[in-house]
Amino acid sequence: GDSVTQMEGPVTLSEEAFLTINCTYTATGYPSLFWYVQYPGEGLQLLLKATKADDKGSNKGFEATYRKETTSFHLEKGSVQVSDSAVYFCALTVRGNFNKFYFGSGTKLNVKP
Amino acid sequence: DTGVSQDPRHKITKRGQNVTFRCDPISEHNRLYWYRQTLGQGPEFLTYFQNEAQLEKSRLLSDRFSAERPKGSFSTLEIQRTEQGDSAMYLCASSLALGLGMNTEAFFGQGTRLTVV
Numbered sequence: 001g002d003s004v005t006q007m008e009g010p011v012t013l014s015e016e017a018f019l020t021i022n023c024t025y026t027a028t029g030y031p032s033l034f035w036y037v038q039y040p041g042e043g044l045q046l047l048l049k050a051t052k053a054d055d056k057g058s059n060k061g062f063e064a065t066y067r068k069e070t071t072s073f074h075l076e077k078g079s080v081q082v083s084d085s086a087v088y089f090c091a092l093t094v095r096g097n098f099n100k101f102y103f104g105s106g107t108k109l110n111v112k113p
Numbered sequence: 114d115t116g117v118s119q120d121p122r123h124k125i126t127k128r129g130q131n132v133t134f135r136c137d138p139i140s141e142h143n144r145l146y147w148y149r150q151t152l153g154q155g156p157e158f159l160t161y162f163q164n165e166a167q168l169e170k171s172r173l174l175s176d177r178f179s180a181e182r183p184k185g186s187f188s189t190l191e192i193q194r195t196e197q198g199d200s201a202m203y204l205c206a207s208s209l210a211l212g213l214g215m216n217t218e219a220f221f222g223q224g225t226r227l228t229v230v
Contacts, residue, residue: 004155034218043117043204043221044156089155093219100169101146101206101219103155 002027006090006104013080013111021075021107023064023090031092033057033066033073038087038106047075047088085111115139117222119205125228126195133191134225138207145188146219147180148204149173156204162188163210195229202226 007022025031032051036044048057053068062077073090090104118137126132138145143164148156159178160170164185174180177195182188192199203226206219 032218036221041223043119043223044206046218046220049218091155100158100161101156102158103148105155106153 002029002031002092002094002100002102004090004092004102004104006088006107009087009106009108011107011109013109015082015111015113016079017111019075019077019080019084019109021088021090021109023073023075023104025071025073025090025092027071027092027094029094031094033064034091034093034101035062035064035073035075036089036091036103038089040086044089080109080111082111082113085109117205117207117220119203119222119225121225122223123226123228125230128197128229129194131191131193132195132227133189134203134205134227136188136190136205136222138187138205139220142207142209142220143185144208144210145182146206146208147188147190148206150202150204150224151200159190192227195227197229200227200229 004025034049035047037047038044048059050057050066056065064073064075087106087108089106093101120135146161147159150156160180162182177193180190202224204224206221208219209217
């Protein structure tokens, strides 16, 4: 079936450190890939997306590249800030599968000053 | 603000009571989803609508759960005879289904946190 696996957290970093959160997927068809962010007590906000292989999604200094050969969509940021502290979810939707969204279990990021 | 809105934000209810949540999607979106999220987990799919038609229901959705989307606009999710295991965040999302099986990203509301005591 369709699923997403992401690295377990929490991830604790100092401000200005480099961030990588790993995400791999399995899909029965051709997926679109997403990263969502959730701040405490809030719903999910779309952070970035990529809809075809080799696309790079980017937003607010975060990037992720859709790698079909490794079925991965790792999230990176060169220099994290305290305000980036949140839970990050990798997600996919498969074209033609009525487009349900499948989410990973989330990775909590704590950034310390 | 023209995002997805959910009401109420919080609900505390006694076990055995019925509760109903409302979701207002982004107005031009034809797809509406309900997800459930428990602490430390990602959202789990419950059901979704294309316009007013409920197209799929997860096996997670027991007979005590029912969802409607009259006229293809807002949606309600009702839980009858609530149990403590129903305590969770209930998230609503909407998207725009495009042609050829394509779909925009899902836009989420802020959720309704249900606590069953």
